[in-house]
Amino acid sequence: MRFNEKELVSLSRQPSERAAELGMKGPKKGDVVKKRLVKLVVNFLFYFRIDEEEPIGALLLEQCRVERESGQVFSIAFLDETEKKYMFECDYEEQCGEWIDAIIKASYEFMRKNLIFYRTEIHRLTGQDPLEQYGISDETRFQVNSGLQLTSKETSSM
């Protein structure tokens, strides 16, 4: 699958939500722990060899599950292949908790749920849709039942 790699690399250089040197182990059998600079930017987790400019790789943090494996270790697995886990070793427990929290909140879909919650609450409290004044009430991405109403027949072939 093609993707705009140059732009993604450029994104990896943007200010990040969180960055640290962690021990990282890939999901494949035989993968070992390696020290990596792990950087969270929008809904991507980039990982670099220490002191290298360009990331080795990126993980899109959508449709994923973040779990605490032990005091200092958390894992990321993707819902299409939940047995395959990326493991991350932190230096101390609190750091581990902070990373888990940050990654959960880093997904676009999570933010969307937040938005819908706030929108609904504000409307419930004030009788007004807070998005109306910005002219974006109709945007599909802000709807409670977000997106298009695709029939199951239409989606099954996708």
Add this chain to the structure above:
Amino acid sequence: MKLNERSVAHYATCESPPDKTGFLVKKGERNTAYHRRWFILKGNMLFYFEERESRDPIGVIVLEGCTVELCESAEEFAFAIKFDCAKARIYKMAAENQAAMESWVKALSRASFDYMRLVVKELERQLEEIQEAGRGDLVAAAPGGPLVKSKSARRNPLARTRSGASSASSTSSSSSSGGALSAAVFSSQRSVQEETHLPSGPSRENGVAWSKPPAALTNGFGDGPLSCVPWDGYPGSGSGADGSRPPPVPPRRRGASLESPVSPGTVCFSKLHEWYGQEVELLRGEWLQSQ
């Protein structure tokens, strides 16, 4: 650079609803002819498929740090996605008609994570204000009516939600929404992520008296009648659609004309919206002039 491609492709076609789908023609990367592709926009990811029925996407465009502009092209209804990095690609696309083009440009302009984050922060701020105002006006509340309780317990109500996991996803109670909203625009379902401390009493009225509306933000753009003031491209040279003061010039990036205002320096949400609004205003203006 590696990417978790399989999972990314899965995101494209999993059951979470897309933000927009449709056919567009896209200028090829090596072969510069335009090819008709099926596009699925989800979050900040624009996927494209060979056919509507294709199972896997040919590719994806990550929509961060880009601007969406009209562009000169042999194709009608053309627009381009431009990125602001060295030797960046320009994705040239064309829609099937004017309405589709406008719709795609709008949707793509608002697709970035940064934009969503801004909107969420803004609503979060508004909600906090409302709650604080509610606490201040407790005396004025209708007797026996619901009172707004302390907000400390409700901070980050969705903090526990896991990305993508369905177990924590919303259950809806079908309380109908009152107010002036059309049902088509605003679904009446409420997502209950965590117990809120605001009792949903039998009355739909807000039991807290409002002494003032939520903070009014300047917004020069409305969805109302097309009072098209042709926009010169530089705020300050004309007035906004409703005669309000034009916004201060947002931080500019080199080389971009209608640039994305989402740069590290742009924090003010109302300015961001005015900016987006003017983009669409410009599109409309140009179209009207071409009629």
